Amino acid sequence: MNLKNAVILILLICLTVTGAVAGFKGLEVGNVKIKPIKDMMQLGLDLKGGVYVVLEAETDATGNDLDKIMNQTKEVLERRIDAMGLTQPNVNREGDKRIRVELPGVSDSNEAIKAIGKTAQLQFVDKEGKVILTGNDVKNAELMFQTDKGNLPVVSLEFKSEGTEKFREATKEAAINKDPIIIVLDNAVISAPRVNSEIPNGKAIIEGDFTREEAANLAALIRGGALPVELKEVQSSVIGPTLGLDSLNQSVKAALFGIIGVFIFMLIVYRLPGLIANLALVIYILVVLWSLIGFNAVLTLPGIAGLILSIGMAVDANVIIFERIKEEIRNGKSIRAAISSGFSRAFKTILDSNITTLIAGVVLYQFGSGPIKGFAVTLMLGIVASMITALGVTRLVLNIAANSKGLNNPKFYGA
């Protein structure tokens, strides 16, 4: 082995080991701190627990109208969820009329789904039932405590300028006979305070028999605005945090066993090239995991299955190459010549077979939804990474081995 090759080989191995250790335990060099892969990977709801719900808008609108309604709905939902103070919630449109809401870490699904799906039609009605103001006139709503009545939680409202004017007029009229103005939320009367005098500053208070939490939720609902359409729950899923953790641990364990099994198999069947393939496989796994982090991809259970399947396909590329090389050696070529022609012949096969699989992956991504998409991402990434590592790393190291004395005995190649 000449010096240059030895340096390349040692460098490659050092890099791989560092990468693997950094992935497992994290790494700290000076000011640069790399967290372990398991802490950086974004996990899907199925792996960390949480709630998702798909809501369908009950509307006959189409085209641009539908788009407008759906975007408004999405905004309102986002504001409401923000008010719940969750980490990394996700609100996405799915198809035409649906919105998928993902709430990681939420355990009380019932409450969460109720809170976000509520239409929250807030209305101020006069004694004849005429609507004076709606939630759309509200500028701000906040939780407050009425100090004079023993710290009762109430919701304070501030109206937009147009609302202020409407409210002033209505209170002026109502004040004459000390009539009530009725506050209605989702067709239920919340409170009906009597009006004693005209209120010109656009401020009101909703009293009710609220607990502190109820008042805070109500304020958030009103702040978020009314939903433009009724929403129906068409699909939902709740995954407890224990189950999520179990799934993750079990799949990681399965992956480890699978990989070790593959390592042993390759070593026994292909000897020296098998060892090289194993090195390439470690690099392959690191490349895929780090790219998933880089692309901000969310790892789901089907995603893990896709990863494990793609490991099988990464090995396939190596197997095709080694079988070719063996054939060339049996045909009487020298190790170096066999490696070179084996590679060029295998290249075409690997390219054609992987591109066809890639086509399937792209279609899967384009037409699948939710978990199927996650599966497609890892599969596509796996195919690309396997081609790079098999045709790059395996080739580089095999050439180095073939050029070194002592490593170019056909016996090492299983031929």
Next chain:
Amino acid sequence: MKVIEKSKVWFGLSTAIIVLGLIMGMISGFNLGIDFTGGTMMQIHMGKTVPVDEIKDTIKEFELDADVIHAGTNKEEIILKTKKDLNSESRQEVFNKIKETYNLKDEDFRQAEQFGPSIGKEIQSKAIQSILIASVLMLIYISFRFEFKFGVAAILTLIHDILVVLALFAIFKIPINNSFVAAMLTIVGYSINDTIVVFDRIRENIRFLKKKNYGLLVNESISQTIVRSINTSVTTLMTITFLYILGVESIKEFALPLVLGVGVGTYSSIFIASPIWVMWKNYEVRKKGYGGR
């Protein structure tokens, strides 16, 4: 390898499985999961093995007509499945009843899933749509890189694989659900991948073709690639099998069709794809032979 000589055996075997599956499917129906039919699934940790009938009795008042099965390593969990479309409120009611009866905690409600009936139809039609689109695109690619006959043979093999796996699901009553669809599409990828490797060798060996003996050519090519086919299937099946053995319930659902699919995909690329291509080539030779002389 004398694969071609026994073509009738392979075709017969596959046809038998597909026909049997179709008949079973027609008589007793496929075991469609709730994501296809619409319905609700709930998974609850019971802390001990509770007889299924006892649980059915507990939730009788809800008239769910639910399937109850045990899950978890020690059968300490139950999975309830009903075709009824329960929203989160009704699910909570059902859980509360079980919770009270068996003295459970809130966190024992481990998982719930609910699908409206329209979702299932959409998944179904999207799956069929994707397979069709993927097939057409792959046919174009293979026709471009190889020849049209290889492309058609590869796609026919693909359809064969999907039908065989579907038949196996019907015969063994394995539930068909969302992960099954993803797995099916993987089979599409894997089966093609495997077929292409064999076709690639045939394409390469065509220059040694003697007396238009396509059968011999294909037998030779298969012999040259069989070690690779077996080794690759072994490593792939090894990882998926570990997933099946160690995985949680939802992973198992996903791993099983993959195991079947990889197995069927490997078999078909040798015993179905190549014989189809040979049959077509031979037919062509015969036709030209009669016409020319």
